[in-house]
Amino acid sequence: MSETPGFVHGLAGVPVAHSRICFIDGEKGILEYRGYPIEVLAERSTFEEVAFLLIRGKLPTRAELDDWQSQMKRLRRIKYKLIDLLKCLPETGHPMEALQAGVAALGMFYPGRKSRELEPAIRLTAKLPTLVAAYHRLRAGDADVMPKDELDHGQNFLYMLSERMPDAVEARIFDQCLILHAEHSMNASTFSARVTGSTEADAYAVISSAVGTLMGSLHGGANEEVLELLGRLGTPDKVKPYLDDAMAKKEKIPGFGHRVYKTKDPRALILQGLAERLFQHRGSTPLYDVARELEKQMLERVGKKGIHPNVDYFSGIVYHLLGIQTDLFTPIFAIARVAGWLAHWVEQMEDNRIFRPSEIYTGGREVAYVPIDRR
Ligand SMILES: CC(C)(COP(=O)(O)OP(=O)(O)OC[C@H]1O[C@@H](n2cnc3c(N)ncnc32)[C@H](O)[C@@H]1OP(=O)(O)O)[C@@H](O)C(=O)NCCC(=O)NCCS
Numbered sequence: 001m002s003e004t005p006g007f008v009h010g011l012a013g014v015p016v017a018h019s020r021i022c023f024i025d026g027e028k029g030i031l032e033y034r035g036y037p038i039e040v041l042a043e044r045s046t047f048e049e050v051a052f053l054l055i056r057g058k059l060p061t062r063a064e065l066d067d068w069q070s071q072m073k074r075l076r077r078i079k080y081k082l083i084d085l086l087k088c089l090p091e092t093g094h095p096m097e098a099l100q101a102g103v104a105a106l107g108m109f110y111p112g113r114k115s116r117e118l119e120p121a122i123r124l125t126a127k128l129p130t131l132v133a134a135y136h137r138l139r140a141g142d143a144d145v146m147p148k149d150e151l152d153h154g155q156n157f158l159y160m161l162s163e164r165m166p167d168a169v170e171a172r173i174f175d176q177c178l179i180l181h182a183e184h185s186m187n188a189s190t191f192s193a194r195v196t197g198s199t200e201a202d203a204y205a206v207i208s209s210a211v212g213t214l215m216g217s218l219h220g221g222a223n224e225e226v227l228e229l230l231g232r233l234g235t236p237d238k239v240k241p242y243l244d245d246a247m248a249k250k251e252k253i254p255g256f257g258h259r260v261y262k263t264k265d266p267r268a269l270i271l272q273g274l275a276e277r278l279f280q281h282r283g284s285t286p287l288y289d290v291a292r293e294l295e296k297q298m299l300e301r302v303g304k305k306g307i308h309p310n311v312d313y314f315s316g317i318v319y320h321l322l323g324i325q326t327d328l329f330t331p332i333f334a335i336a337r338v339a340g341w342l343a344h345w346v347e348q349m350e351d352n353r354i355f356r357p358s359e360i361y362t363g364g365r366e367v368a369y370v371p372i373d374r375r
Contacts (some may be wrong), residue, residue, distance in 0.1 A: 002353055004360050005252050008361055010197075010259075011191075012259065012329070016186060016191065016194070016355070017186065017307070017347070017348070019185070020034065020057070021033070021034060021054060021183060021340070021343050021347060022183050022185040022340070023035065023185075023372075024184070024218060024260055024261075024264050025330070026258070026260035026261045027262055027263065028263070028264065029261060029263040029264060029266045030266065031184070031266045033050065033054055033183050034053050034057060034058070035082075036059075037246075038180065038266055038267065038270070038314050039266070039270065039326065041053075041179055042179050042180055044268050045179060046152065046153075046175055046179075047152075047153050047175050047179055047182065047336070047339075048064055048065065048068060048069050048072060048152065048153050048155055049181050049337065051068075051125050051182065051339035052065065052068050054063065054183050054339045054342075054343040055114070055118070055125075055342050055343045055346060056118075056165065057206040057341060057343075068122070069152075069277060071126075072122055072125060073147075074126075074128045075122055075127060076129075076147040076156070077127075077133060077147060078102075078127055078130050078134065079109055080327075081109075082102060082106065082109070083134055083138070083144055085101070085105055086098060086102060086131070086134055086135045086144075087138050089135065089318075091138075091139035091140075093201040094215070095132060095135055095136060095327055095330075096211060096215045096221075096325060096330050096331055096334070097215075098135040099128070099132055099135070099211050099331050099334060100211040100212050101200060102131040102135065102216075103124070103128070103131070103204055103208040103211055104204065104205070106123075106124070106127065106131075106204050106207075107202055107203075107205060107228075108240070110123070110204075111231055120202065120203035120204065121342040121345075121346065123303045123337075124203060124204070124338055124342065125338050125342065126153075126209050128207075128275040129153065129156065129160065129335050130158035131159045131162065132328065132331040132332070132334075133157060133160035134160070136161060136322045136325070136328060137161070144160075145159065145160045145161075145205075146341055147160060147162050153178070154171060154174045154175035154177075155171040155174075156177070157174075157332075157335065158170070158171060158174055158322070161324070161328075162323070164296060166322075169278075169281050170278070170281070172316065173274050173278055173322070174322060176270070176274055177274065177315060177319070177332070177336070178332075178335065178336040180271060180311065180315075180336075181311065181332075181333050181336035181337055182336045182337060182339045182340050183337070183339065183340030183343065184311075184337075184340065185260075187219065187259075188213050188214075188216075189210040189211075189213040189219060189220070189341065190210065190313050190337075190340060191213075192209045192210050192212070192213035193206045193209060193210040193341040193344055193345055194344050194348045194355070195355045196209040196210075197344075197349060197352070198348055198354045199354055200352070205346045206341065206342075207338060207341055208329070210337070212337075212342045214330060214333060214334055214337065217254070217331065220312075220330040221334065222254045222255060222310070222312040223255070223311075223312035223316040223319075223328060223329040223330065224316065224326050224327060224329050225254035226255035226313055227287070227316035227317070227320055227326050227329070229255075230287040230290045230294070230317070231255055231287065233290050234286070234290065235286070235289075235290065236289050236292075236293035238290075239290065239293045239294050239297055240297065241302065243294075243298070247301065253294075254312070255299055255309055255310060255313035256307050256308065256309060256310065256313065257307045257308075257310065261306075261308065261310065262306030262308075263306070264308040264309055264310060265308065265311050265313075267310075267311040268310060268311055268314055271311065271313075271314035271315050271318060272314045274318055275288065275314050275317050275318050278318060278322070282321055285320065286320060287316065287320065291313070291314070291317060295309055315329065316329055316332075319332065
């Protein structure tokens with residue numbers, strides 16, 4: 001069926017928008033937000049500044065950044081009714097499910113939510129960490145922790161999770177992780193955000209669609225699977241028998257491969273450096289030895305097919321070292337990526353046309369209706 005002329009399975013390589021937000025060269029391993037190389041932004045910028053860059057289209061002046069940060073701080077708190085809603089969700093649920101429900105509910109609290117002004121964008125960027133941290137604490141039977149105005153975005157999230165003040169090195173590394181995950185052109189969740197936005201649904205519906213799309217194991221869910229795999233393998237000597245078996249069954253190895261990158265994902269390179277900085281700060285983890293062995297053997301086996309570590313490969317190790325529970329990895333991805341989704345929503349609405357692709361019908365025609373008792 002994938003041979004049908006005009007049909008492109010998974011829309012691979014089919015442009016669906018003109019965009020000024022993100023440049024990627026998958027062969028050379030280049031990633032730029034609004035033309036700024038990711039390496040420079042990760043080294044010199046902060047998540048708040050990058051969110052401004054993505055959503056507003058330019059780097060802020062000092063006054064613009066101060067204003068942006070104070071608006072984000074002002075909008076961090078969530079209403080007690082939303083806390084009550086999160087309390088009612090089953091603790092057996094995944095925090096991504098709670099986040100999607102929380103974002104959808106958020107839209108009901110704000111009159112004028114259909115506005116295309118920037119306030120919903122700032123509110124969503126500000127409140128996603130509060131929703132994730134609150135659900136995480138409530139599901140364990142703990143009280144939620146109020147945001148602290150004196151902390152920056154990433155630092156405040158770590159604080160709301162544990163009620164413990166993160167040290168400066170950890171907070172900076174976490175902020176850099178948020179920068180690395182903030183945007184990545186037309187991936188599945190961004191496309192989902194654009195499709196929802198194109199119907200003129202509001203920003204809350206746009207972001208809850210995108211959160212739902214990010215949930216799957218082929219997209220944001222892969223970083224959880226990487227950590228689960230490394231933990232299951234436990235020692236480097238288990239890598240070879242695992243790979244022999246998985247490759248024979250044609251299984252995909254989590255954290256490897258990318259639709260766009262045919263070399264090591266530039267974000268994986270930076271994350272590996274961040275993981276190593278954390279090791280110096282906190283001590284290493286045996287999981288890293290397993291990860292290095294797995295990467296080495298994957299390179300030997302499938303490197304020439306362009307299968308290399310992607311962003312999810314080292315992010316899980318970094319979060320694990322920061323003491324973050326595995327099922328929060330994908331929500332953290334969402335906390336960062338919300339900036340990219342919103343940038344695409346703003347851009348989509350500048351020159352909107354509802355998405356309405358076609359399909360190639362392969363079902364039956366003019367089928368005779370059989371009454372139910374004769375089927
Ligand atoms: C990301 C991903 C969905 C991209 O998929 P895609 O562009 O559709 O690529 P395909 O599934 O067509 O794979 C192309 C080839 O590479 C192989 N391949 C791709 N990813 C692989 C992986 N993680 N492990 C082993 N082989 C892989 C496929 O088996 C296929 O081989 P073939 O040509 O011999 O059949 C895919 O690489 C994957 O599932 N990776 C694991 C999950 C993951 O880490 N996701 C996070 C992405 S940031």
